[in-house]
Amino acid sequence: MSTVKDFTLSCPLPITDYPTVTLAHGGGGKLMHQLIEKMILPAFQSPLLEARHDGAVFDLGGARLAFTTDSYVVHPLFFPGGDIGSLAINGTVNDLSMCGARPVYLSCGLILEEGLSMETLWAVVQSLKQSAEIAGVQLVTGDTKVVDRGKGDGVFINTAGVGLIEHGLTIAPSSVRAGDVVLLSGDIGRHGIAIMAMREGLEFESQIESDCAPLNGAVQTLIDGKVGVHCLRDLTRGGLGTTLIEIAETTGLQITIDEVKIPVRDDVSGACEVLGFDPLYLANEGRMIVFVPENEAARALELLRTDKHTAGAVEIGRVSGERGGLVKMKSRIGTTRIIDMLSGEQLPRIC
């Protein structure tokens, strides 16, 4: 039991550094990680939380379950390839899938801003319904709140989800081993550019649509195919680069990837050239990396390519025995560099 002695008024995150929350604290980079590590984790000490997985995995009443939650604050609400409704379903479905679970039930909390048109709300609700049907999950409980005009951005959504783990694998960073092959489920960066283009009114020759998609089908295919998956991680805000660094740092192992093997669509790399962005750090909503033992990599790739959301799966690198928790990338011209975590979101450069 905790005693009064355990209680302290001083904030573990030195407020002299950041007296207020900045957008970079939510950008998926170093500042967000520091916030989680120094303020959130110490406050709620729990072995399940310490595992720092996409969701908590535990036994309950004889079943092995995964449990996760996520909030969605995207602007604009509708974008090419998706909307806040499909994001809210797929994001939570994917987090459960990354624990190796079969997503079953979801909750949905809607925070609506006064003045939101009923037509817009209806479109979001329809999208939630359709996305849940496509992913094969049921929305079984929910909540609705309305905030004053100006205190929200149209719609904020929170979803939580429960999934069943029906196999004996431990799919987690702790299972990653030296020699593992790293697979990437498709081309990267489309969600980030799609949102950016909409938000900033940038026009490209052809529309770039988000990669937003549920990954539970592909994960189930791997599990049904008896692939000894070591770890799964979906690429979200921080992009492929940040996700790889998270795994490297958690395991203390080195990951080496090959730039030429990473699929980036021409229109996405074109947009990156214009804006000064690195596709490695662009957000994705329907992409994952898969760590598998070397001798199962070919079969895993074959299975992934049978699912339409992971049809573009490729091998991008390996885990090596070297310690140090670094991610290195062999560049297009044959040199090697370190992939580092960004402080916050990428900022468009001056020229």
Place this chain on the structure above:
Amino acid sequence: MKFSSEYRDADAAQGYAQEIRRITKHPWTIMEICGGQTHAIVKFGLDELLPKQIELVHGPGCPVCVTPLELIDKAVQIAARKDVIFCSFGDMLRVPGSEVDLFGIKARGGDVRILYSPLDALKIAKENPTKEVVFFAVGFETTAPAHAMAVFQARQQGIKNFSVLVSHVLVPPAMEAILGSETNRVQGFLAAGHVCAIMGYEEYIPIAAKYKVPIVVTGFEPLDILQGIAMCVAQLEEGRYEVENQYTRAVPEGGNRAAQHYVKEVFCVVNRKWRGIGEIGASGLSLRPEYAEFDAELRFNVSDYTAEESPLCISGLIMQGQKKPHECVAFGRQCTPEKPLGAPMVSNEGACAAYYRYRRAELATNAALTPVGADGYAATGAAPAAGAKGKV
């Protein structure tokens, strides 16, 4: 991708590297002017391909890095006003002022917006007639035409609630300042391709002749840079000092005359302070008196403000090619991208940020340097941020 993958071809890169090794007989120090080139060199590890005799030093061509601290403070003061919508290119927002950066002002409720073109600020000004819209006009010759056009159009269209906070700098005077210094080590230059796309390269011809240095107008892709280095080394080895153009696909000798016309119409050449370096004569642009009504410094009465730089930061020496980022005592310790002391640690194109991002592990091994993050934890490997999962 067409027009970029051709310039990142591994075989061609190795070919140029071999050619540079073949022709290099003596040690040479070459400066790439532009931060975009520095970033490409470090990102692609181009210096790994060069013979040991060739040392690349990183020049002052990063607009974020050379904008003086007091200009950032002025921007912060203006952006904090309730009646102002402050617009800027993205990477200026994280540059530390004396107390706070523009992101900090945004977090405190200031209306700070990232734009891609200064002309968008005009649109915002028209849509918000009760607000003052200010654009942070920083950069080299590359961004000057767009800023000039915004001011020109504002006057034509009679937009009164628009102004610009100008901190424009020019490349040739900075090169002369470096070459004229007693401690100069630079023997050849890769000039910044995009600056020359606007201004041409006629201005460099007298500089090459006066200081007897080869100047090669160079692009930004790996093959551009390797070819630029090869051309520069060839000149050095042969004792030539000419202006040559590697970046012919973008740069005509006379530059873009239409762009130059608008720059001359709106701006005049003035003395400018460079962050970390100090004042350089005739090295910047300011609004002509006819356009003074659009000068944000005058409009918000901040012209007289001055500020002192951190004494620890040696960014001036780094940008003059006299020191490398890791030779700074604060590098990776008191100064990191999360808590930058000086601007070169902020921008993608800043030499310190490029070294921190791509090099710090090897620097730690090679120079027994233990980079320590702002939080006091080792910046490599066992950072406490291990694997925390962020959510969208």
